[in-house]
Amino acid sequence: MVSTRTGGRGLSRWRAAIAGSVALIAVPTIAACGSDSGTTINVYQAPEQNFQTVVDKCNEQANGRYKIVYNKLPRDADGQREQMVRRLAAGDTGLDVLGLDVTWVPEFAEAKWLEEFTGENKANAEDGVLKGPLSTAMWNGKLYGATKNTNVQLLWYDDQLTQSPPQTWDEMIDASKQLKSQGKPYHIVFTGAQYEGLVVLYNSLVASEGGHILSDDGKQVVMDQGAVDALKLLKEVATSGITDPSMTNAQEQQVQQSFEAPDSQAAFELNWPYVYAAMQAANPDRAKHFKWARYPGINGDSKTTIGGLNLAVSSMSLHKPEAFDAVKCLRGPDSQKFQAICDGVPPTIESIYTDEAAIDPCPGATTTDKPTMASAYPMKDTILEELKDPAVRPLTVVYQNLSTITAKVLSPPAEIDPESTAQELRDGLQKALDSKGVLP
Amino acid sequence: MSQTVETGTPAEVVPAKKKPVLSEGKRAERRLGWLLCAPAAIVMVAVTGWPIIYSVWLSLQRYDLRFPDDREFVGLSNYAAVLTDKYWWTAFGITSLITVVSVIIELVLGMLLALIMHRTLVGRGLVRTVSLIPYGIVTVVAAFSWFYAWNTDTGYLTSLFGAEAPLTQQISSLAIIILAEVWKTTPFMALLLMAGLALVPDDLLKAASMDGATAWQRFTKVMLPVMKPAILVALLFRTLDAFRVFDNIFVLTKGANDTSSVSMQTYNNLIKGLNLGIGSTMSVLIFIAVAIIAFIFIKLFGASAPGSDSGGRR
Numbered sequence: 001m002v003s004t005r006t007g008g009r010g011l012s013r014w015r016a017a018i019a020g021s022v023a024l025i026a027v028p029t030i031a032a033c034g035s036d037s038g039t040t041i042n043v044y045q046a047p048e049q050n051f052q053t054v055v056d057k058c059n060e061q062a063n064g065r066y067k068i069v070y071n072k073l074p075r076d077a078d079g080q081r082e083q084m085v086r087r088l089a090a091g092d093t094g095l096d097v098l099g100l101d102v103t104w105v106p107e108f109a110e111a112k113w114l115e116e117f118t119g120e121n122k123a124n125a126e127d128g129v130l131k132g133p134l135s136t137a138m139w140n141g142k143l144y145g146a147t148k149n150t151n152v153q154l155l156w157y158d159d160q161l162t163q164s165p166p167q168t169w170d171e172m173i174d175a176s177k178q179l180k181s182q183g184k185p186y187h188i189v190f191t192g193a194q195y196e197g198l199v200v201l202y203n204s205l206v207a208s209e210g211g212h213i214l215s216d217d218g219k220q221v222v223m224d225q226g227a228v229d230a231l232k233l234l235k236e237v238a239t240s241g242i243t244d245p246s247m248t249n250a251q252e253q254q255v256q257q258s259f260e261a262p263d264s265q266a267a268f269e270l271n272w273p274y275v276y277a278a279m280q281a282a283n284p285d286r287a288k289h290f291k292w293a294r295y296p297g298i299n300g301d302s303k304t305t306i307g308g309l310n311l312a313v314s315s316m317s318l319h320k321p322e323a324f325d326a327v328k329c330l331r332g333p334d335s336q337k338f339q340a341i342c343d344g345v346p347p348t349i350e351s352i353y354t355d356e357a358a359i360d361p362c363p364g365a366t367t368t369d370k371p372t373m374a375s376a377y378p379m380k381d382t383i384l385e386e387l388k389d390p391a392v393r394p395l396t397v398v399y400q401n402l403s404t405i406t407a408k409v410l411s412p413p414a415e416i417d418p419e420s421t422a423q424e425l426r427d428g429l430q431k432a433l434d435s436k437g438v439l440p
Numbered sequence: 441m442s443q444t445v446e447t448g449t450p451a452e453v454v455p456a457k458k459k460p461v462l463s464e465g466k467r468a469e470r471r472l473g474w475l476l477c478a479p480a481a482i483v484m485v486a487v488t489g490w491p492i493i494y495s496v497w498l499s500l501q502r503y504d505l506r507f508p509d510d511r512e513f514v515g516l517s518n519y520a521a522v523l524t525d526k527y528w529w530t531a532f533g534i535t536s537l538i539t540v541v542s543v544i545i546e547l548v549l550g551m552l553l554a555l556i557m558h559r560t561l562v563g564r565g566l567v568r569t570v571s572l573i574p575y576g577i578v579t580v581v582a583a584f585s586w587f588y589a590w591n592t593d594t595g596y597l598t599s600l601f602g603a604e605a606p607l608t609q610q611i612s613s614l615a616i617i618i619l620a621e622v623w624k625t626t627p628f629m630a631l632l633l634m635a636g637l638a639l640v641p642d643d644l645l646k647a648a649s650m651d652g653a654t655a656w657q658r659f660t661k662v663m664l665p666v667m668k669p670a671i672l673v674a675l676l677f678r679t680l681d682a683f684r685v686f687d688n689i690f691v692l693t694k695g696a697n698d699t700s701s702v703s704m705q706t707y708n709n710l711i712k713g714l715n716l717g718i719g720s721t722m723s724v725l726i727f728i729a730v731a732i733i734a735f736i737f738i739k740l741f742g743a744s745a746p747g748s749d750s751g752g753r754r
Binding site: 107246398435436 | 695711
């Protein structure tokens with residue numbers, strides 16, 4: 001009796017376990033079948049707080065023709081690129097729309113992973129878009145992406161220390177030395193760590209010098225006199241005793257915090273516009289005196305490196321027409337304006353900068369005030385001015401190598417030897433173009 | 441493989457020199473033996489042999505996913521490119537340093553731990569279990585706890601030692617990587633060494649102490665010589681493992697500030713750089729380096745292959 005009972009119980013336990021595992025396997029399968037009834041457009045993009053709202057609006061507009069699903073990529077750029085690259089290299093058809101950093105389009109296009117924008121899609125993606133950001137979506141004269149947002153750094157200063165902001169690097173260095181001799185805060189803070197931020201700075205310097213790192217088609221190494229002069233300037237800034245001692249570890253966040261700190265020694269900051277809102281929250285006292293100006297130039301007006309994001313359609317997508325349609329909505333004027341105001345990412349469509357219409361309060365806003373471009377971007381005119389005179393980072397298939405090598409060779413900036421550093425860059429970049437470049 | 445078939449028929453093994461004519465039945469039996477072995481052999485070749493051959497083949501080509509049209513056979517020029525590159529040699533030096541330092545520390549600590557585990561009288565099971573916990577934790581998970589412990593914002597160890605951003609400097613980063621490696625794999629070392637300790641006969645130790653040998657003499661003159669095969673196997677395993685160090689570095693520094701290991705660099709060139717030619721060249725070079733390490737241990741130090749008895753030495 002006893003043995004039969006245990007046997008029976010054992011059996012039923014097994015049965016339950018089997019039933020359970022069958023259910024486990026079956027449920028996701030059924031769920032997957034359910035979503036297959038319509039077309040799904042998978043968007044792979046970096047996390048942005050309110051992008052889901054944009055996706056929801058676009059799904060409404062699509063009216064059931066397709067359903068956009070927002071797949072969040074990792075926060076860091078390398079992680080985003082790696083995930084997309086790995087799947088594209090394996091021929092994954094599950095990616096439809098890709099959120100590409102402005103420096104990735106040539107690489108993805110040359111690898112034949114992107115579908116070209118033609119005809120109406122092209123006209124739409126180019127309509128009213130600023131030239132600088134638009135050029136980051138082009139490769140070999142063809143358009144492979146639609147600009148979603150851009151970004152540009154400004155010069156931030158404290159009007160208690162400096163009444164009129166410096167217009168050139170020389171003026172800024174002099175002003176800093178003068179403040180130092182007066183015993184006032186004097187640091188020039190910028191992204192000096194060994195990473196992309198240092199490349200962004202160097203690229204602005206090269207462009208403002210009128211120099212070139214690569215040829216315009218991105219296929220030859222140039223590293224001309226302008227590029228060498230930019231190295232000299234960078235070294236001068238780093239060795240004149242006017243930077244923060246921890247400059248070689250400073251990324252955007254450290255730069256921002258060093259200006260916000262109560263005992264801050266910073267007088268000038270080169271950083272993205274997001275620091276304005278951050279300053280209001282972190283140090284309301286100093287925020288009253290926190291002003292902005294155009295990025296400092298060298299001989300005349302500056303050219304400033306632009307950032308941002310482009311949306312592209314994967315060449316392996318099984319739903320290309322729908323994907324192009326989704327891109328049109330996701331980066332359209334309404335979406336750009338909404339994200340500019342609510343996510344703090346500057347738009348690429350010029351007319352939005354002068355658009356004065358208010359929008360509904362952002363999701364999660366504490367006030368019921370209707371925000372406008374002017375309320376979200378008091379510095380929007382300066383941003384637009386810089387965007388019209390941009391320094392685009394070299395458009396090249398081997399940008400990954402260029403960025404890694406440049407950041408490495410320039411670190412630490414105080415140890416730059418202009419001529420030999422330039423030669424090192426030349427060699428490294430040429431090797432990368434020949435597929436012989438070794439990434440450290 | 442043929443041995444397995446022959447073991448059953450010792451009568452035939454003896455006159456094997458003259459290649460005996462096998463009867464029909466024996467031949468069928470042998471064929472069956474081969475057929476039975478075949479699936480396993482084919483799977484083995486497929487999962488180990490093929491990737492190796494394919495990497496060697498890739499390493500002889502210019503094959504960069506970013507330049508799909510420029511794929512061509514380039515002979516050994518990828519090897520020339522890698523072997524003349526200073527980043528490669530930096531990574532090679534760093535990897536060797538991490539390997540040597542961590543394995544030495546692990547050997548000393550592992551030996552202590554093994555002695556403790558071997559000698560404990562009270563709660564032997566508990567002591568053994570507790571000391572094996574680090575080895576049971578997934579390396580990436582452990583690496584993340586080290587990462588947060590040494591972080592500038594949240595790191596309790598950073599503030600404890602008053603260090604400033606230890607993971608942004610080369611020396612301190614390497615020290616932390618080695619610490620994480622040692623913490624993680626000392627139990628493994630201890631486990632292998634404990635197996636060696638079990639080989640030391642108690643009689644021998646008692647006899648030595650009767651003859652007036654001190655504890656240290658008993659350790660160096662009796663235990664170590666008897667344990668030598670076990671120690672060498674443990675060292676071999678750990679050296680091979682340590683040379684391929686990846687996960688701790690990937691989590692802790694991502695290879696910044698010259699803390700890249702060769703595996704890390706291979707990953708960067710393959711996955712980040714999409715350069716299959718250069719990346720495969722690096723993995724072949726790592727393979728060769730690992731083979732050389734194994735060769736040195738087995739031929740020069742006389743480590744025996746695991747599983748074979750001491751007769752297999754030399």
